[in-house]
Amino acid sequence: MFRKSISARLALMFTVATVSMALAYAVCLRVTLQESLEKQMHNELQFRYSLVEPMIVSRASAYDWQLLKAKFVNLSTSEGGRVQYWIISDDPFYHLGGPVPQAVNLRALEDGFSKVDLPDAKKCPLFLMTSTLPASGNRPALRYVVAIDSTPYMGTLEEFTRVLLFITFFGVIMVALLGYWISRAGMKPIKALSAQSHQLVPGKQKQRLCIDSLPEELHALAEAFNGVLVRQEKAWEQLESFNADVAHELKTPLTNLIGQTQLALSRDRSVEQLQNMLGSNLEELERMSSIINDMLFLSHAQTGKFAAQMAQVSLRNESQKAAEYLEPSLTERHLSVRINGDATAYVDRRLFTRSLANLLSNGSRYAREGSTIDINIVQSERFISVSVLNEGAEIESYHLERLFERFYRVDGSRTQSSSNHGLGLSIVKAIAQVHGGDVFVNSRDGVNTFGFTLAVAEKR
Incomplete structure (x- = not known):
């Protein structure tokens, strides 16, 4: 129950906090009362001592001592036995007081206040005050002891403890119930937010949670959820666009294949004509295979499955290899490559070479004939930047944001679709993200x- 219900968990936490505070408060109150009662008993012992002590000191003769014995009996009787008085002396004549409880050794008591627990568990401790009186005249030195029964005081303490426990228990129950009710009331905005979420219709655009009436604690959560909806809509739009682009890219070669095959079958053809038709069909099939392979590469690269051979490599050396790989196409357009800078990075060598080759291929395709393509490698504290610069026609700003999307081309008519199907830059972006970086263009x-860019790291 507590694992599934936030209200129950909050109520439990309220209860635990209340129990902890109530117990601490109750213990403090009980200790304070106990100390106050003991102080009160000490004051009472001091008062009884001050009443009798002058009479003991002033009586030195035997006759006076007989009168003091009668006074002791009257005092104990008037107190109902709750207060007892003893005078201890080596001379039995000066020994006064009633019977001494078995657990009390009057001669072993030290001067001052003391407490003795009685063997009977039903009886409360005996509080005593002891004082040594010096000899006076014929009277020897005496020990004067006043004892008081703590039963009334301990009874008050026990009654207070029982009431305190009842109040604490009742208060904890009330806090638990009120805490659960308050938690349930406080969770209403969350239930309202959940109800709004259930009302969202799959596939319906521009749906958002209403966050104006939400409390501050839920405002950020609702905003984050609305952000997810925005990103989901964008992802659906990209998926729909991607599906349309895939259909368009595959439709053209399929149409060509079907048309050429139907034309070839419409009448008898020579072996040479059939060979030409099969060669043309093979080109279309290879183009379709290239599109499918690039799409599979993108799917695996974005999940990091291809980044399995990570190693420390010199990016300058790898850039030279990529330039050598594309040397035929560069030479055809009289282009040269210049590499600036170097850095050592922990990357997948194959993926890095492919991403740079894609950028070089893109640059050579649109670069001004006879110009130089620059590869700049710059390392900062957190990232390594690899860029390819070529001289060519300026790209409109509204194209820049979409150049790394799948199948996107600046040439909307797709006049170069036979040689470029628009996935090269998308592959570059996927490889950069696998290595903790991103792409840029200007x-x-x-x-x-x-x-x-590539993230700077020893190992990932």
Whole structure:
């Protein structure tokens, strides 16, 4: 129950806190009362002592001592036996007082206040005050002891303890019930938020939770949930766009294949014509295979499955290898590559080479013929930046934000779709994210810059 119900858990925490505070408060009260009662008994003993002590000191003759014995009997009788008086002396004549309880050794008592527990468990402790009186005339030195029964005081303490326990128990029960009720009332905004969430219709756009009436503690949660809805809508839009782009990319080669095959079958063809048709079909099939392979690569790269061969490598050396791999296409357009800077990074060598090759291929495709493509490697405290710069036509700003989306092309007519299906830059972004980085692009003053970052780390 407590694991599933927040209200019950809050009520339990209220109860535990109340019990802890109530017990601490009750113990303090009881200790304070006990100390006060003991102090009161000490005051009473002091008062009884001060009443009798002058009479003991003033009586030195045998006759006076006989009168003092009668006075002791009257005092004990008037007190109902609750207060007892003893005078101890080596001379039996000066020994006064009634019978001494078995647990009390009057001669072993030290001067001052003391407490003796009686063997009978039903009886309360005996509080005593002891004083040594010096010899006077014919009277020897005496020990004067006053004892008081603590039963009335201890009875008050026990009654107070019982009442305190009852009040504490009743208070804890009330706190538990009120805490549960308060928690339930406090959880109403959460239930209202949950009801709003259940009313969201799958697939319906522009749905948001109403956060105006929510308390401050839930406001951030609702805003985060609305943010999830926004991102979900964006993801659905991207998915729909992606599905449309996939359908468009695959539709063209499939249409070409179907059309060429139907045309070839419409009448008899020579072996040479059939070979040409099969060669053309093979090109379309290879294009479709390339699209599918790139899509599978993106799917695996985004989950990090391909980043399995991490090692410390020199990015300059890997950049030189990527440039050598693309040398034929670069030479065809009389382009040269210049590498600036170096850094050592913990990366997957194959993925890094592929991402840089994609950027170089993109740069060589749109670079001004006969120009130089720069590869800049810059290391900062947290990231390593790898960028490819080429001279070419400036890209409009509204294209820049979408260049790394799947199948997106600046050329909306897809005139180069046979050689470029729009997944190269998306692969670069996926590889950068696998290595803890991201991509960037800018175009100004006739220079286009495409690049990505890698997180600086020893091992991941």
